[in-house]
Amino acid sequence: MMKEQWMEVLNNRPIALDTYEMTLHGKLASSMTQPGQFLHLKIGDGFRHVLRRPLSIADVDQEDQTVKIIYKVIGEGTKWLSQAKPGNQIHVLGPRGHGFPVENVADQHIYLIGGGVGVPPLYYLGKQLAENNRVTAVLGFQTKDAVFYEEKFQELGETMILTDDGSYGKRGLVTDVLESKMDLYYSCGPLGMLHAVTRKLNDVKGYVSLEERMGCGIGACFACVCKTTDPNDERGYRKICKDGPVFPAKEVVLWQI
Amino acid sequence: MADLNVSLPGLNLKNPIMPASGCFGFGREFSEFYDLNQLGAIVIKAATGEARYGNPTPRVAETPSGMLNAIGLQNPGVDQIIEKELPFLESFDVPIVANVAGSTVEEYVEVTEKISRHPVIQAIELNISCPNVKEGGIQFGTDPKTAAHLTEKVKEVSEKPVYVKLSPNVTDIVEMAKAVADAGADGLSMINTLTGMRFDLHKKRPIIANETGGLSGPAIKPIALRMIYQVRQALDLPIIGMGGITSAEDVVEFLLAGADAVAIGTANFLDPYICPNVIESLPNTLEKYGFSSVQECRLKGE
Incomplete structure (x- = not known):
């Protein structure tokens, strides 16, 4: 199974105060079926930012192979993310972790x-x-x-x-x-x-x-x-x-x- | 193709690259990304006598070209490591180095005695430089006499060669290196992290719950190179070098400074494939700078 990919930024827009919604495109989106998992995003070029930023998956469109993430600009890393333009590539590791269990949940x-x-x-x-x-x-x-x-x-x-x-x-x-x-x-x-x-x-x-x-x-x-x-x-x-x-x-x- | 083999006490390495202790767990997670057989060696997470939970969170914070960590030696204890983690590593054809930590001389000795007897363990990395625990760790690594005494005691019981992991948080690294060398260390591992801090402007207090943490990553590379170089001028002891390595070019720098092999730590977090990637590009990089082997490059620095 794919574990990482350079995904393409399709859209990156403010949706609330200091809050952005970014749409990423790539085959990796096909594996993002479980709600509650997160993506580990590389920030900036090279090794200036040595820690990735974990961001939860807000929505996935399997047909279009797109995933939406929502983040608040708090520090240097999220500021860099907010400046990403359509066409830019962002390296994504994921989806990672265990999400919300939804199987067999019905009529509740x-x-x-x-x-x-x-x-x-x-x-x-x-x-x-x-x-x-x-x-x-x-x-x-x-x-x-x-x-x-x-x-x-x-x-x-x-x-x-x-x-x-x-x-x-x-x-x-x-x-x-x-x-x-x-x-x-x-x-x-x-x-x-x-x-x-x-x-x-x-x-x-x-x-x-x-x-x-x-x-x-x-x-x-x-x-x-x-x-x-x-x-x-x-x-x-x-x-x-x-x-x-x-x-x-x-x-x-x-x-x- | 440039020859990557390196032969050190207890460690016959097919290449000089190993993931650093604490950055690789016991290998399981990274084995989901690539075949661990590609690695020169694996240095597993520190083992203590009893299980330790470690420090409160947050335990990490980013800094310019680096990061602070204060995990606090969280580990399941030496017995559990032997029982639950080492069997997994037996399936790989890679020398395993056990990092040993403790609060007292007795604890270091007990852990070394137990873990050095395990067939999968080829060498001990004596952790006298963890800056993130209240007792032990760095206390042993900042006073030459204490470090020498501990090295001697551990050497008495260890069935495998002992590499002493030095702390950079000292005035005179050469004095420390000489002290543990005289006490019988088979090699050195350097450098551990530098103690540092960051503050949260909103909460107006340190970001790291432990207040201070160990600085690692490319930010400390120049310090690591300088310390390895100084020690190499004074001693012939094998050195496993580390501190901010992210590329094959960095490896060449460490070899030139006097390291015999290197460990990659923090970079595993940003790129889980960093170790195999560096191993793959090392032959060409060595050749680019006129070396036909790791050994030749290493000797050039003398």
Whole structure:
């Protein structure tokens, strides 16, 4: 199976405050069938940037062999990405990791709970789930200018938008509106949000996708690990890049001492 | 085609390229990308007496042409490594170098005793230079007397040649090299990472949870070359050189500085195929600069 490719940038546009959607084209897209996996992108020429940037898959079009990623410009690496023009080539390693389990999920009422740039992988997930399930999206953003993909999620099911400052949608946190009557949930966002979500939905089966600064992205360097909740677990930890980034909500420790 | 063979204590290498400890796990992940038989050797992740979880995250941060890491020697412990990881490596025709770490002399000795007896292990890399653990590691690598004492104790029990991995976080690298050479080291491995920091401007605190981390990557290449060169002027001991290697040209530079073989670390993260790629381009690169073998290039530096 293909593990890497120079993919061509087809489109790279701002969709919200400091937030860009990039469309990449290449055969590698054919292998991107599992929602929640990530792409490990090379930044810049040569070895000036020695670490790749892990970015989750927001959407895939198998027919066109395209993949969409959404990223927020935070540092040098994402700034470089934001300056990529159509026709440029970007080296992609992936898809990597284990994504959201969707097989045999049918006739369920499912929450998609996202925060900020944790929202993108939930879209590709939602598209797959919405075929056989009822989907409700609860998406939190800092402010009105940061909101993206609202209409796309509305096509999948009921969609609630919350902002920290109340400038759009409801004011507050995603946990303010969550109810325990659901069958299943999938969540991606900041660690604090994930922790709050798993507590609020303690009785509901769920999956969380974790983010961490990564090294190799293939499981060899032990840069991105998290602890497991089970004291009798043989290893006591999980590699986020390889065992995850998606984990059953109760399998991993979501707070740091 | 230029001859890539290199013969060092315990290590008959078909080429002078090996992935560096800590950057390659125990080989499994990279074996999904290419046939590990292509490698000159493999230096596996550090082993300690008991399992270690390592430091809190974030454990890595990028820097200009480099990165900081503070993994904290996470590993399943020497017994688990012998039981679960080494059998996988037996299926390859590649010498395996075991990196040994610890908090006390006793721990280093215990780990060396156990792992050096395993048939797949051809040499020991004595890690006295990890900057990211509170006890041991670099403490042993910054004082010549302590380093020499540890080397002596480990040599007493090791069934395989011992390469001492030196820390660059010292005033006089030659003094350190001489101390471990006099204590019986069969070779040197240099350099480990340089201690460094970065700060998160939003959180106004260090990016790395451990606060400091070890700097690696092309940023430290000039320092590695300088230190290898200085040690080579003073000693004949075999040197496995490392520090920011990303190309066959870099390998030639390290050979000219006085290294006998080299390890590639950080570059594996950006390009998982870096080791086989460098091995493939090395013969032509050597010939381009007028060398018919690795050995010839290495001696040119003297």
